[in-house]
Amino acid sequence: MASVSLQSVSKNFGTHAVIHAVDLQIEDGEFVVFVGPSGCGKSTLLRIVAGLVAPSNGVVAIGGEDVTEVPASRRGVAFVFQSYALYPHMSVARNIGFALETLGLAKDVVNQKVLAVARMLKVDHLMDRRPRELSGGQRQRVAIGRALVRQPEIFLFDEPLSNLDSDLRMEMRLEIARLHKDVKTTMIYVTHDQSEAMTLADRIVVLNQGRIEQVGTPRELYHAPDNRFVAGFIGSPRMNFMSVSSHMAADGPQIAGAGHLILALDASADETPVAEIGIRPENLRLVDQEEGRIRCILERVEDLGHEHFGYCRISDDTVWVIRLPQAPLPDRIGKPAGLDFPASAVFAFAADGRRILSAGLKDQAGEASLP
Amino acid sequence: MYRTKRRIVRGLQIFALLLVLVYTLFPYYWAFVSSTKQGAALYRSALLPALDFTYYRQLIDNPIFMGSLVNSAYVAVSTTFLSLVIGVSAAYALGRIDFPQRRAMLMIVLMISIFPQVVVLSGLFELINWMGLFNRPSALILTYLLSTVPFTTWILTTFIREFPRELEEAAIIDGCSHFRILTRILLPLMGPSLASTGILAFILAWNEFLFALTFTLTDENRTVPVAIGLIAGTSRFEYPFGQIMAASVTVTLPLIAVVLVFQRRIVAGLTAGAVKG
Numbered sequence: 201m202a203s204v205s206l207q208s209v210s211k212n213f214g215t216h217a218v219i220h221a222v223d224l225q226i227e228d229g230e231f232v233v234f235v236g237p238s239g240c241g242k243s244t245l246l247r248i249v250a251g252l253v254a255p256s257n258g259v260v261a262i263g264g265e266d267v268t269e270v271p272a273s274r275r276g277v278a279f280v281f282q283s284y285a286l287y288p289h290m291s292v293a294r295n296i297g298f299a300l301e302t303l304g305l306a307k308d309v310v311n312q313k314v315l316a317v318a319r320m321l322k323v324d325h326l327m328d329r330r331p332r333e334l335s336g337g338q339r340q341r342v343a344i345g346r347a348l349v350r351q352p353e354i355f356l357f358d359e360p361l362s363n364l365d366s367d368l369r370m371e372m373r374l375e376i377a378r379l380h381k382d383v384k385t386t387m388i389y390v391t392h393d394q395s396e397a398m399t400l401a402d403r404i405v406v407l408n409q410g411r412i413e414q415v416g417t418p419r420e421l422y423h424a425p426d427n428r429f430v431a432g433f434i435g436s437p438r439m440n441f442m443s444v445s446s447h448m449a450a451d452g453p454q455i456a457g458a459g460h461l462i463l464a465l466d467a468s469a470d471e472t473p474v475a476e477i478g479i480r481p482e483n484l485r486l487v488d489q490e491e492g493r494i495r496c497i498l499e500r501v502e503d504l505g506h507e508h509f510g511y512c513r514i515s516d517d518t519v520w521v522i523r524l525p526q527a528p529l530p531d532r533i534g535k536p537a538g539l540d541f542p543a544s545a546v547f548a549f550a551a552d553g554r555r556i557l558s559a560g561l562k563d564q565a566g567e568a569s570l571p
Numbered sequence: 572m573y574r575t576k577r578r579i580v581r582g583l584q585i586f587a588l589l590l591v592l593v594y595t596l597f598p599y600y601w602a603f604v605s606s607t608k609q610g611a612a613l614y615r616s617a618l619l620p621a622l623d624f625t626y627y628r629q630l631i632d633n634p635i636f637m638g639s640l641v642n643s644a645y646v647a648v649s650t651t652f653l654s655l656v657i658g659v660s661a662a663y664a665l666g667r668i669d670f671p672q673r674r675a676m677l678m679i680v681l682m683i684s685i686f687p688q689v690v691v692l693s694g695l696f697e698l699i700n701w702m703g704l705f706n707r708p709s710a711l712i713l714t715y716l717l718s719t720v721p722f723t724t725w726i727l728t729t730f731i732r733e734f735p736r737e738l739e740e741a742a743i744i745d746g747c748s749h750f751r752i753l754t755r756i757l758l759p760l761m762g763p764s765l766a767s768t769g770i771l772a773f774i775l776a777w778n779e780f781l782f783a784l785t786f787t788l789t790d791e792n793r794t795v796p797v798a799i800g801l802i803a804g805t806s807r808f809e810y811p812f813g814q815i816m817a818a819s820v821t822v823t824l825p826l827i828a829v830v831l832v833f834q835r836r837i838v839a840g841l842t843a844g845a846v847k848g
């Protein structure tokens with residue numbers, strides 16, 4: 201077990217800068233998830249921790265020791281690859297035991313450890329098979345077993361579940377969570393799927409274009425995102441956004457947007473103008489047109505049985521998703537409707553994407569509302 | 572309607588296949604038929620073999636021919652082995668290590684292989700003489716490498732380029748040195764490519780005629796293609812057609828054996844499994 205610390209780590213491939221001066225501190229035993237859109241540099245950052253990619257600048261420390269120049273095999277890390285990268289010409293048992301074999305451990309010691317790990321992961325009946333004779337889930341388990349058998353200081357996972365179908369993904373997600381509970385080793389897990397991040401992580405690191413947008417617990421990121429990117433990335437379905445303009449009305453400052461939206465600001469308003477607002481689908485309520493704060497047309501309803509989503513067209517280029525408590529009557533579809541929401545559910549963003557904490561909306565969502 | 576059409580198409584496919592088979596196999600068959608006929612029977616175009624193996628017995632009793640078989644085997648096996656060793660090393664560098672001149676290197680390697688043999692013949696002759704290798708089978712190995720190394724390097728470079736990087740990285744994480752990665756991961760998985768390039772190199776070295784004729788002088792140093800070319804009849808006026816045919820059939824057998832042995836490796840290797848499913 202060990203802590204990990206990155207100090208202004210950056211990486212360029214040729215002239216192409218992929219990671220920009222990332223600082224990050226990961227505590228011993230923590231489960232940290234790197235999440236971000238495809239191509240944002242998650243894998244590269246993980247490979248830098250592993251030692252498979254050398255950083256162009258900065259320091260990587262594991263367990264308080266500078267390991268920037270230490271080769272991957274001496275860092276005490278185990279890596280589970282997206283493609284699993286099992287050795288196709290070796291049996292399951294040899295795949296799991298190969299690292300120990302390379303260390304030069306005695307055959308019976310290796311066999312014993314391999315068997316223990318295989319039992320734990322329920323692949324002990326497959327020991328003589330080749331990887332190609334395994335199902336996706338079994339390969340996944342073998343790949344985890346290969347990492348586990350070395351009792352590493354740190355586990356690194358690079359999108360380990362993205363090649364599985366959704367049922368299996370849920371199951372393996374639970375198992376990885378259980379694994380972390382059992383071995384209590386530091387884990388860094390990369391995914392582009394925010395729901396995986398939310399369910400697994402102690403702390404989430406949101407990456408975008410090689411920069412850290414925010415680091416925090418799942419709750420913090422959901423309830424108190426620092427900026428528009430995090431607000432839009434965390435949560436499913438994603439937050440609804442609308443561009444707004446601020447102006448001075450007779451009874452004080454207000455912001456206005458599509459669908460006849462008007463929100464009054466009080467005098468305490470920050471001088472940064474609000475350029476955009478965001479509301480999560482679960483905070484919207486479908487009401488009659490006159491009662492709503494926003495006017496829209498209910499275009500479409502998705503009935504998933506346990507959940508119902510409505511798609512409300514507010515203007516030509518704005519459609520908001522709303523989570524409905526039950527499927528609405530069919531005759532409401534295609535008709536005008538209204539959207540209502542508590543002012544506390546509104547997130548306000550400046551033109552540069554930063555979140556404005558004191559936009560002056562009465563009873564605005566903020567740090568204080570974190571349960 | 573569709574059924575008839577399908578049958579016609581199927582029939583045409585089989586016909587085309589037979590045509591190709593006959594076209595490629597008939598010369599060998601004809602050589603075999605001719606090699607079992609004696610004297611005047613040779614000049615009758617009967618399609619059935621006479622099954623008279625006199626010429627084969629004569630060949631086995633001919634020390635020069637048997638010697639040339641040994642020479643050929645030595646030259647072909649050594650050439651194959653050396654080109655694979657050189658090819659794998661070069662391909663690893665060209666496929667894995669990024670350096671600016673890589674493209675240029677690959678082009679140069681390809682260029683080497685497009686010169687006609689005749690062009691380099693006299694230069695090589697000087698070189699071989701200078702190295703004191705004239706009239707030695709080793710001279711042939713050296714010169715054949717000139718033709719085999721470029722294409723082995725090319726084929727193996729392609730393979731190494733497509734080899735999943737994550738497998739190598741997994742091995743690195745598992746604590747493997749470069750040497751262990753090469754011997755435990757890369758080489759076992761390269762089986763099919765090694766086999767197919769190896770076969771090509773072997774065939775080339777086994778069949779080569781021009782260099783072999785030029786760089787060897789005495790009978791005991793000849794390789795099989797030259798030895799066959801120089802088989803003489805009992806008198807100046809007799810063309811030893813039957814003997815030549817018997818020799819041709821004999822030298823083809825090792826090639827067939829090699830291909831069959833390695834083909835099993837190729838098939839086994841190809842099915843050895845992808846990295847992901």
Ligand SMILES: Nc1ncnc2c1ncn2[C@@H]1O[C@H](COP(=O)(O)OP(=O)(O)O)[C@@H](O)[C@H]1O
Pocket residue numbers: 213218236237238239240241242243244245
């Ligand atoms: N070896 C490499 N050479 C050049 N560019 C690379 C290399 N590896 C990654 N990149 C680039 O770095 C960026 C981030 O890649 P990656 O870390 O794999 O993203 P992610 O895992 O978040 O999808 C991409 O634009 C990718 O093209």
Ligand SMILES: [Mg+2]
Pocket residue numbers: 242243244359
């Ligand atoms: Mg990735």
